Amino acid sequence: MDFKSIDPMVPTLKGSYRFFCWCSGARLYLLKRCPTDFNVFFGIGMIVFLTGVMATLSGSYAFFTIFQNPYLAMGFGLFWGTLIFFFDWYLVSSLKKENKFIKELITASPRIILAVFLAVVISRPLELKLFESEINGQLETMSQEKYNKYKEVVGVSFIEVEQLQNQNKEFQRTIDELLTQRNMLFELLVEEAEGRSPIAKTGKGSVYREKKAEYDRVNKIYEEEKARLYPLIDANNRRLSQLKSERDQQLVSGNQTLRSAIGFLARLEAYGQLGEQNKGIRYTGWFILFMFICIETGPMFVKLISKRGAYDELLSLEEAKVISQSRQELTQISEKTHRLNTVEKMKSQARLDEELEYSKDFARLLVEAQAEVGREHIKRWKERELRKIDESLEDFQPTIEELIEEAKAYMKPN
Structure with a gap:
């Protein structure tokens, strides 16, 4: 190649410039002939590529929150980013300029809807990362609320604990009431013995003996109830310890799960929930979503509002050539098929004519054979009849009509 013949002012597609033009979905072998369109497709390709990069970061974070494995999240993130990149590449490359804005807008509307959907998918994990600290705090609040509700549910399932506690309280109250009554009677008994009662008489008289009998009766009941109820309380306490241990284990397990x-x-x-509680977070999330919608739909709107350029003309010419060539090939195939069908029809007709001629010859031979058989039959009948005539000439004289009828009877085919 003579490098001196190359005009240094003519731009060429090289390196990263060529790569980003390819990212725009352009056919490079056509685009290199249209230097005025280089910057347009370079900008579109840059947006498509950076959208794929953002999708990779967004997908990596989303998968990391699911799998908690950085290497696995990175692999899925690269896969997701590549998928989004080629999806955008297809959406942009499939949009063609025809200088008919309404038609182009109708054609591009499904692609715009898909681009909006992709913007939502890409932006949401990035929003979660942006507000990560606030979300972690809200998660703690949510976990505590769920734990409290779970604690209530577990408490309902362990209703026996409350029943046993109430039963122990009732038993203890019965014992305490008897103890209080016994102590009060004992105080009265001491006062009576010491002369501090209203009677003010020292010694163990009749009143003292009455109070002593009442005290002994209450003390006996107290001892009996204590001997009966304390074992029940101890058994209830052992059951309570077991139930509380099971409940605590279930609560700890549930708390860890939550x-x-x-x-x-x-x-x-x-x-x-943060968006409902804080309007600033909600508006920021909407702004980020709107920004990604603009980024996703930007390349398509750039194509829609831009004028039809040299690249679009070359692309239309290329498509027209391919379509014309395809139609010519289809026409040739159709003509060849028609010729083959005509030849087959002629061959079929020739076979039919041959079979018809053969049928005619066969019919002619059959008719000649039948005629010959009839003549031979008449000849022999004639000879036989002549002999009969000779033998019975004297006795039988048939008429002409009888002879004709008999001859017809013999000539009928069997």
Whole structure:
């Protein structure tokens, strides 16, 4: 190649410039002939590529919240980013300029809807990362609320604990009431013995003996109830210890489960609650979503509002050539098929004519054979009849009509 013949002012597609033009979905072998369109497709390709990069970061974070494994999240993130990149690449490359804005807008509307959907999918994990600290605090609040509700549910399932505690309180109240009554009677008994009673008489008289009998009766009841109820209280306490241990284990297990439930869906729920509680967070999330919608739909709107350029003309010419060539090939195939069908029809007709001629020859031979058989039959009948005539000429003289009828009877085919 003579490098001196190359005009240094003519732009060429090289390196990263060529790569980003390819990212725009352009056919490079056509675009290199349209240097005025280089910057347009370079900008579109840059947006498509950076959207794929953002999708990779967003997908990596989303998968990390699910799997808690950085290497696995990175692999899924690269896969997701590549998928989004080629999806955008297809949406942009499939949109063609025809200088008919309404038609182009109708054609592009499904692609715009898909682009909006992709913007939502890409932006939401990034919003979760942006408000990660606030979401973590909300997750703690949510976990505590769920733990309290879970604690109530567990308490209902362990209703026996409350029943046993109430039963022990009732038993203890019965014992305490008897103890209080016994102590009061004992005080009265001491006062009576010491002369501090209203009677003011020292010694163990009749009143003292009455109070002593009442005290002994209450003390006996107290001892009996204590001997009966304390074993029940001890048994209830042992059952309570067992039930409380099981309840505490269940609560600890449930609390661990609730605190470990901080995956992607839980973060989405926490983010939604934050948006309801804080308008600033809600408006920021809408702004981020709107920004990604603009980024996703930007390349398509750029194509819609831009004028039809040299690249679009070359692309239309290329498509027209391919369509014309395809139609010519289809026409040739159709003509060849028609010729083959005509030849087959002629061959079929020739076979039919041959079979018809053969049928005619066969019919002619059959008719000749039948005629010959008839003549031979008449000849022999004639000879036989002549002999009969000779033998019975004297006795039988048939008429002409009888001879004709008999001859017809013999000539009928069998």
